[in-house]
Amino acid sequence: MxxxxxxxxxxxxxxxxxxxxxxxxxxxxxxxxxxxxxxxxxxxxxxxxxxxxxxxxxxxxxxxxxxxxxxxxxxxxxxxxxxxxxxxxxxxxxxxxxxxxxxxxxxxxxxxxxxxxxxxxxxxxxxxxxxxxxxxxxxxxxxxxxxxxxxxxxxxxxxxxxxxxxxxxxxxxxxxxxxxxxxxxxxxxxxxxxxxxxxxxxxxxxxxxxxxxxxxxxxxxxxxxxxxxxxxxxxxxxxxxxxxxxxxxxxxxxxxxxxxxxxxxxxxxxxxxxxxxxxxxxxxxxxxxxxxxxxxxxxxxxxxxxxxxxxxxxxxxxxxxxxxxxxxxxxxxxxxxxxxxxxxxxxxxxxxxxxxxxxxxxxRIVGRRSRFAKLFGLRIDLQRVDAALAAHGLVACCAGGDEQLIVAVVDADPRHVRGLAARASGLPESAVRVVPVADLPRTENGKPDFRAVAALADRAPDEPLAGAGPVDLSRLRALYAEILATDEVTDDSTFVDLGGDSLTYVRMSVRLEKLLGNLPADWHTTPLRELATETRRPRRGLRTVETNVLIRALAIVFIVGSHLHLFELVGGAHVLLAAAGYNFARFNLAGSRSARFRHTLASVARIALPSMVWIGGVVSVTGIHPVSSVFLLNGVFGPDAWTREWRYWFVEALVYIVLAVAVLLAIPWVDERERRFPFAFPLVLVAAGLLTRYQVIGPDTPTSQILASYVVFWLFPLGWAAARATAVWQRVVVSAIALATVPGFFHDEPERTALVLGGLLLFVWIPRMWWPALLVRPMEVLASASLFIYLTHFTVYPYLRDIDPWFAFGASLVVGIAYQQLWVGLGWLWAKWRFRSSGTSADPGRAPTGRPAGTAAVTGTDG
Missing domain, CATH: 3.40.50.12780 (ANL, N-terminal domain)
Incomplete structure (x- = not known):
């Protein structure tokens, strides 16, 4: 010593x-x-x-x-x-x-x-x-x-x-x-x-x-x-x-x-x-x-x-x-x-x-001596069982128990896993215990924690999963799979990761609130496992509603009512452009550059396809629009002055703008700058858009002042910046830009100016509001169907306003909501057929297993 x-x-x-x-x-x-x-x-x-x-x-x-x-x-x-x-x-x-x-x-x-x-x-x-x-x-x-x-x-x-x-x-x-x-x-x-x-x-x-x-x-x-x-x-x-x-x-x-x-x-x-x-x-x-x-x-x-x-x-x-x-x-x-x-x-x-x-x-490492278990006289190579399960796309980890093989698995059917593990180990299925977990137990170093997996054998069969809350996670997975038409839902998935956008956001939030009560403000970026623990009961008689949802609902009501001259509250479409930018920043900017691009193209498809189908149907029956309108090309080939062809200017502008931004962000250098400067980047786009807003470049025509996509473009990144404004000083900056640039855009229309300004400032400063519960559900339905109501009301109200303008108003809303439900149903059937034809057992009504989350669902055609 x-x-x-x-x-x-x-x-x-x-x-x-x-x-x-x-x-x-x-x-x-x-x-x-x-x-x-x-x-x-x-x-x-x-x-x-x-x-x-x-x-x-x-x-x-x-x-x-x-x-x-x-x-x-x-x-x-x-x-x-x-x-x-x-x-x-x-x-x-x-x-x-x-x-x-x-x-x-x-x-x-x-x-x-x-x-x-x-x-x-x-x-x-x-x-x-x-x-x-x-x-x-x-x-x-x-x-x-x-x-x-x-x-x-x-x-x-x-x-x-x-x-x-x-x-x-x-x-x-x-x-x-x-x-x-x-x-x-x-x-x-x-x-x-x-x-x-x-x-x-x-x-x-x-x-x-x-x-x-x-x-x-x-x-x-x-x-x-x-x-x-x-x-x-x-x-x-x-x-x-x-x-x-x-x-x-x-x-x-x-x-x-x-x-x-x-x-x-x-x-x-x-x-x-x-x-x-x-x-x-x-x-x-x-x-x-x-x-x-x-x-x-x-x-x-x-x-x-x-x-x-x-x-x-x-x-x-x-x-x-x-x-x-x-x-x-x-x-x-x-x-x-x-x-x-x-x-x-x-x-x-x-x-x-x-x-x-x-x-x-x-x-080459081929196994681990200490990762063997002896059960029923058989020497089981646990690493080989792990590898066999991984080969089937499962996130799993095995450990040897006293009398059973213990398999911890994430987001999978226990019966399916039990069969695979039994075949890989040579054990009877009765000797395999599968324990579903929200995530594999890991050491502080990020490695699988085999001791913790073995300890799962002591958990009672009816004990709740680690990380689960009062809501069954399988119900949440099934809901996400249904609405987003994807088979890639796991407990770590978020709404944004799975390709959710502003058109599916409202529908998802409505369904989620039925399960969870009031949702947290960041629910769309919260993993399912955490969302399940967020259950909160609403105040009696009241519910919160996102300002985003409120504005979309009110804007479409104002648009239809103003076209029927029931009241004069114009400017709703321009507010919706800012709302589109606001939602683009929230839903389309997750993941890699390629994932962003796919996700954004999917969002464009969710706007363009139902628009082209409806306008095409109208043209084939009435012939009142040129074929260029069907393909949303009126902004390119249409007249400069206001005509009925410009009715769908908002849809065209939105499609053009989102496509342009998608192409811009597909450039690696630009994508990198957006990630590095998330608040400053949209402000640069606002500055670029103001060149056409103030006619520094571009034609000087009455239509182009408030309808052409390249003139109204600046509203989109302004909404984008509002979503990125988290600090008070950033909100002040966005508000100052809105107050400086909206006045004068609509010339001698102070009411329209006030409405657009009010919408923008609400986005910036008040993300959620308390409303009477009875009004929230209709508001959510209107917001979810806003695009479809916009598309259909031009066809509905001209035939009914002479009967009664309020009847025409209500019918315009109902037809738009019906078209949305029809389109959603067709999208669901298409997704179900696609899943079945691909050979998987998955369908959009339940959450399948075995594939990682994170890819945008480009087939979702949701409103």
Whole structure:
């Protein structure tokens, strides 16, 4: 046993941590927009090292991607104090570690607590770092790593990645996770910079940091890449990105190929890596030039390491246990404080993974020794069962129970899953228990939590699903599938992700409120699993209604009534153009650039198709419009002066404008600018539109003043900006633009000017209102059918107004609503036929399983 008062001079240190000052004024860390140079970081590290004292002590640090924890961590490594690194946010796990290992010092978010004078431990001179094993966060079983382990693995990673002192990484993974820690180590080793943030890759602010600080390195586990797919990473313009790394679990080979191909197009290298905490971080990597040909392998050992394959009884087709040797192999495990005095007890790492070596000299993982279960005398390879379920498009994870195979599955028919799992495992179906879950249990590192899956066996059969609320999620999935005519609904789906737009929004909100009560303001971007917990009862006799819905309902009433001269409240169509921009910003700007384009084209189809069908029917029966009107081309070929051909100017303008915006956003540079400047971008479009509004360009005719699409265009991005205005100053800006530009547009029509201004200001300042419950349902019906009423009323009221103008008014509304219901019904039948003809059992009345969410439903023809 070593002396408890061993001095720091007798122990080793981590060279890159003690040599920070050598990098001088180069940027080491970027924290909250501030650059911390290596010189300043070294000074901070020295100050904390002095505070830790000259006697080696066990230092517990609550890891976080923040300056104070990283300074404390580097100070301990640089001066020889062993670090016990634990995650933050889990009080029970922290208390358990303190109770088990009795650290001498605790550092938590800048707080420095002396728990013991000097030290109470025997600490081996080589001991540098203690980490929880992968997937066992909070477990008292720790990996003991030496100073040489940490330094050697950082050097190996920096070597094969080719990290330069000009590179900058960003923290996408937690500091207490060995993968996240290795990013910090390898970049500090080379004098590169690290941007510290806890923001998710799903947040726009994260990508602002990436661009603003010229980030060149991005790291992720498989779940990270799921998120990147959702946010449209493939379409982002990240000119400084040099390399993307993936580890922490197996990524599907086709996705490996896809990201590698994306990297070749965009100028970054894609590295697939393999490692374990017991090897400090990394054991293997796949060179980027080999990803296209060998995407299912882990590649070659890292510099300084080597592999061999040992035969095992369960190995098939030449597979054996993968054994690694190298300078980054741990000293051993610790389960008690007494183990901290031990030196090296292992020289190589038995990974527990089954692997084969290919003819190309690369290694491929084919299974896991510890992922076997023995049931009914059969040895079950759980990883193979997982793979078989994944091959059927299921999100599932298996674990061995005492007497059953436990399968956790997301959004699937349990009977179907049970049959697949039984066939894959060779077990009878009675030995398979399928547990539906809202999401797979995962560790804090994003990996499947097999222990948590096994624990699901103890859950009562009638216990509610994790994450479910008082409303059955299957009812919500079925509702989304029905209204949006899509078979891609999961518990993580949102209305926007599935292709919802302003025409389906009202109908969906009406049906949802029947299930949930009053909806939250952001329900259209809220995943179903969270929406199910939002049930709130309305005030007695009152309900909230969105201003968007109110304006659409009132606008169509004003339009029809004004055309019948029942009252003079004109300007409703122009307000609807702003409403279209408002809803475009809410519903059409999610996902990747290509997804946006598809989604927007689907929205155009939902407007154009019912319009062309109705106008075509009118032309074929009455002949009162030219054929160009059928194809919405009156704005191109029609007369300049007002004639009956201009009746459908609003539909034409809306189609032209949305198509133009869709084409504009399909340009990568433009799409990137919109994502980066979501509020400023529509204001730039407003400025462009004002050139025709004020006739700086374009013809000077009476019609073009208020009807031509290129003249009224500015109202669309003004509504768009209103949707993006979240801060008070932004609302003030949009209001000021409206107050400055609407007056004068309608010449000597102050009432129309006031109506349009009032609508715009309501959008900006009052998103929801309380209304008598009896009025809300009719209002929602009118708003949902507003396009159809606009189309049909020109045909209905001329034949009935001489009988009674109010009768003509009511009939115009009823016919429009009826046309909407007919169109919705035809769309539903078409979707049902399409699903059946494609060979799937899905239909739009229920939510099928097995396909990921996120693609816009381009076949929805909803009103």
């Amino acid at each position: 070593l002396s408890r008062s061993i001095e720091l001079v007798e122990c080793s240190r981590v060279p890159f941590a003690s040599g920070l000052a050598a990098h001088g004024e180069r940027t080491a860390l970027i924290v909250d927009g501030r650059d911390i140079s290596y010189r300043e970081l070294a000074e901070r590290v020295d100050a904390v090292a002095r505070r830790l004292g000259s006697t080696r002590r066990l230092v517990l640090i609550t890891g976080a991607n923040a300056l104070d924890p990283i300074v404390a961590y580097l100070a301990a490594l640089a001066s020889g104090h062993p670090v016990l690194l634990v995650p933050g946010g889990n009080g029970d796990a922290l208390a358990g570690m303190i109770e088990t290992y009795r650290p001498d010092v605790e550092v938590d978010d800048g707080r420095f607590d002396e728990l013991a004078p000097g030290t109470t431990h025997d600490l081996h001179p080589d001991l540098a770092l203690l980490l929880s094993t992968s997937g066992s966060t909070g477990s008292p079983k720790l990996v003991r790593l030496s100073h040489n382990n940490v330094q050697a693995n950082a050097e190996a990673i920096a070597g094969y990645l080719g990290i330069r002192d000009t590179d900058r990484a960003v923290t996408t993974l937690p500091m207490h996770y060995c993968y996240g820690l290795s990013v910090l180590h390898s970049h500090l080793l080379r004098g590169a910079g690290v941007v510290l943030t806890d923001r998710s890759v799903t947040e726009p602010e994260f990508w602002d940091l990436v661009r603003d600080h010229r980030v060149s390195a991005l790291a992720g586990v498989p779940y990270t890449f799921d998120l990147l797919d959702r946010v449209g990473f493939a379409d982002m313009d990240l000119e400084h990105l040099r390399y993307v790394t993936q580890a922490g679990g197996r990524l599907d080979p086709e996705r490996v190929r896809g990201y590698a191909a994306l990297g070749r197009r965009r100028g970054f290298d894609f590295f697939v890596m393999y490692g374990q905490t017991e090897a400090t971080a990394r054991m293997a990597y796949l060179p980027p030039e080999l990803t296209a040909q060998y995407p299912d392998t882990i590649g070659i050992p890292v510099p300084g390491g080597s592999f061999r394959i040992d035969p095992v009884p369960e190995g098939e087709d030449g597979a054996g246990e993968l054994v690694y040797a190298g300078p980054n192999v741990m000293l051993g495990y610790a389960t008690t404080p007494g183990d901290l005095a031990s030196g090296r007890v292992v020289d190589e790492l038995r990974t527990g993974d089954l692997a084969v070596r290919t003819e190309a000299g690369l290694y």
